[in-house]
Amino acid sequence: MNSNKQHSSNLSREQIHQYSSTRDEQVKHEIEKHALENDFDADALEGWNALSAAGYSMKKLDTKFSKNYSSLLWSIALIVPVLIIGIFLTNQASEKPIQGKIEKEQVNTSIKVEETDLIIPTEIEAFVELPKKEQIAIKTIINDFNEQKNELNETNSQSNTPVNVDRLPISQIEPTDSKPTTIAKETSFGKEIYLHDMKLLDYRAYRSKPAIETKQMILTGTPANIGETTTIEEATEWKNVDIPYIEYIDKTMEIFSKGNNKKALARFQIILDTYPDDVNANFYAGLCYYNLKEFSSAITSFAKCNDTKFTNFNEEAEWYTAKSYLANGQKAEAKTLFTQIMNSNGYYASQAKKIVSTL
Amino acid sequence: MFSFKRKAYRQKSDEELILIYKNEQHSECLAVLYERYGHLVMGACMKYLKNVVESEDLTSQIFELLPAKILKHEITYFKSWIYMVTKNECFMLFRKKGISTSSIDGFEPSDEPANDDLILKEQKLTALEEVIPLLKDEQRICIELFYLKEKSYQQICDELKLSMMQVKSAIQNGKRNLKIRLEERNEFK
Numbered sequence: 409m410n411s412n413k414q415h416s417s418n419l420s421r422e423q424i425h426q427y428s429s430t431r432d433e434q435v436k437h438e439i440e441k442h443a444l445e446n447d448f449d450a451d452a453l454e455g456w457n458a459l460s461a462a463g464y465s466m467k468k469l470d471t472k473f474s475k476n477y478s479s480l481l482w483s484i485a486l487i488v489p490v491l492i493i494g495i496f497l498t499n500q501a502s503e504k505p506i507q508g509k510i511e512k513e514q515v516n517t518s519i520k521v522e523e524t525d526l527i528i529p530t531e532i533e534a535f536v537e538l539p540k541k542e543q544i545a546i547k548t549i550i551n552d553f554n555e556q557k558n559e560l561n562e563t564n565s566q567s568n569t570p571v572n573v574d575r576l577p578i579s580q581i582e583p584t585d586s587k588p589t590t591i592a593k594e595t596s597f598g599k600e601i602y603l604h605d606m607k608l609l610d611y612r613a614y615r616s617k618p619a620i621e622t623k624q625m626i627l628t629g630t631p632a633n634i635g636e637t638t639t640i641e642e643a644t645e646w647k648n649v650d651i652p653y654i655e656y657i658d659k660t661m662e663i664f665s666k667g668n669n670k671k672a673l674a675r676f677q678i679i680l681d682t683y684p685d686d687v688n689a690n691f692y693a694g695l696c697y698y699n700l701k702e703f704s705s706a707i708t709s710f711a712k713c714n715d716t717k718f719t720n721f722n723e724e725a726e727w728y729t730a731k732s733y734l735a736n737g738q739k740a741e742a743k744t745l746f747t748q749i750m751n752s753n754g755y756y757a758s759q760a761k762k763i764v765s766t767l
Numbered sequence: 768m769f770s771f772k773r774k775a776y777r778q779k780s781d782e783e784l785i786l787i788y789k790n791e792q793h794s795e796c797l798a799v800l801y802e803r804y805g806h807l808v809m810g811a812c813m814k815y816l817k818n819v820v821e822s823e824d825l826t827s828q829i830f831e832l833l834p835a836k837i838l839k840h841e842i843t844y845f846k847s848w849i850y851m852v853t854k855n856e857c858f859m860l861f862r863k864k865g866i867s868t869s870s871i872d873g874f875e876p877s878d879e880p881a882n883d884d885l886i887l888k889e890q891k892l893t894a895l896e897e898v899i900p901l902l903k904d905e906q907r908i909c910i911e912l913f914y915l916k917e918k919s920y921q922q923i924c925d926e927l928k929l930s931m932m933q934v935k936s937a938i939q940n941g942k943r944n945l946k947i948r949l950e951e952r953n954e955f956k
Contacts, residue, residue, distance in 0.1 A: 418803055418804070418807060418846070419807065420806075421806045424806060424810065433918065433919040433921065433922050434917065434919075436919035436920070436921065437913070437917050437918060437919040437922075440913075440919060440920055441913075441914075444938070444939070444942070446846070447850065448807055448811060448846060448847075448849075448850035448853075449807065450939075451807075451810065451811040451814045451815075451850075452806065452807040452808075452809075452810025452811050452814070453810060454810070454814045454935075455809070455810035455811055455812065455813030455814030455815070455822070456806075456809075456810045456813060458813065458814060458817065459813050459817065459818075459819055466805060466806060466809060466823075468823065468827075469801075469805055469809065469823060469826055469827060469830070470805070472827065472830075473797070473798060473801040473805060473827075473830045474798050474801050474802055474805070
């Protein structure tokens with residue numbers, strides 16, 4: 409019993425992951441305190457943290473020792489299942505090293521594979537990535553979001569003080585029948601959520617039961633003796649399933665954050681099949697297109713961000729549109745837009761100013 | 768079928784698993800031990816080797832050799848034992864490469880419970896407050912900030928303008944000194 413307590417007090421994979429991903433210093437402190445109780449835990453936490461390796465997945469080791477320790481002999485004959493598990497694990501790119509998650513997978517021998525885990529549309533597959541240096545780096549995106557958030561917090565704290573304003577006299581409104589009517593587009597700043605440190609509009613607040621329809625195949629543990637003679641198509645079939653929006657976009661953002669632009673784009677397109685005006689999918693698809701050298705498509709995607717009533721991504725979309733113009737060789741358009749950004753006094757104003765001076 | 772067995776094994780202590788493995792050589796026991804310690808072994812390897820690929824190889828090697836070692840050795844406290852095995856393997860790798868091993872201490876395999884498990888429980892904080900002032904300034908301030916004000920390492924680094932290494936070292940040494948002082952006062956036995 410006592411021993412049971414001892415192993416359950418080990419620092420878990422979840423804690424290690426949480427330590428590297430959280431910004432909550434209180435949470436960090438709790439994990440540090442936990443780790444300090446045992447040298448092994450302390451060393452492990454330090455090791456994971458020192459190499460910033462929390463994003464590294466132990467899938468290779470997990471496959472070898474957690475899944476296959478017991479079925480070493482079976483696995484020799486498991487050609488198809490091993491292939492499938494490999495694909496599945498690869499697609500858990502964001503795979504958080506969570507003990508509970510592993511346990512869940514192992515108790516339930518079935519594996520769910522989504523369409524994009526195996527098939528990426530040919531048109532996307534054909535895109536050629538920009539060299540890494542020229543791509544929009546995830547780090548930059550996250551950094552911009554953080555700075556914008558900080559600016560917003562500062563502005564909010566300053567604007568809390570009520571300002572005395574002289575009241576204007578109330579005048580009678582003149583009938584305007586003769587004038588043409590302009591319909592102003594209703595815009596609003598939507599509720600946000602950060603997944604993998606990246607900003608998203610939280611559609612759970614605006615859509616009832618948002619879900620994404622995609623194809624999924626459920627792979628049940630194929631016995632080794634028939635594994636060799638059975639193909640994926642024969643053993644399984646695709647089914648249309650609805651995955652909760654937040655779950656689907658979380659996995660997609662994870663894939664995007666790992667730099668897998670093609671796969672992320674394929675998934676953003678699936679979101680757009682259900683919700684063509686989805687501002688999250690349009691914005692991040694735009695970034696994927698940019699990184700895949702498809703600047704015109706990037707510009708189209710960013711433009712769609714401004715077409716919705718939510719203004720959360722307007723500033724970013726404008727900035728990356730200007731960058732797409734520049735990358736696409738459309739200097740005149742780029743200059744006009746960068747100048748507009750420079751004069752707007754927004755977050756990107758100073759960066760735009762620098763670029764304008766070089767154009 | 769093995770999943771059910773594994774589920775049952777997950778309820779067992781490390782020592783029970785080792786006993787079952789010694790008697791039945793059921794490899795599911797090892798899979799459960801890997802679930803519990805794989806990430807800790809990998810993390811410790813990364814701390815010492817400072818290289819993800821080498822750490823992954825070494826972790827793999829440690830768990831490959833685990834079945835034979837479990838059968839060969841009498842292990843009464845698995846966590847300490849696997850920790851020492853991990854450090855030893857890192858040491859051996861350093862030796863192969865001709866690197867000095869002064870950064871790794873304590874290579875004697877041990878299966879005693881780690882002493883640290885027994886110290887610093889919340890309810891002792893009051894007693895601790897009395898001996899904390901006896902510590903050296905740096906250790907005292909770091910301990911106070913960490914345990915009493917519940918600040919993270921990073922917050923302490925920022926506040927005291929110290930490196931992460933200095934803060935960790937001050938807390939660990941401070942903790943050790945506190946334990947000695949508390950034991951002297953019979954407060955902690």
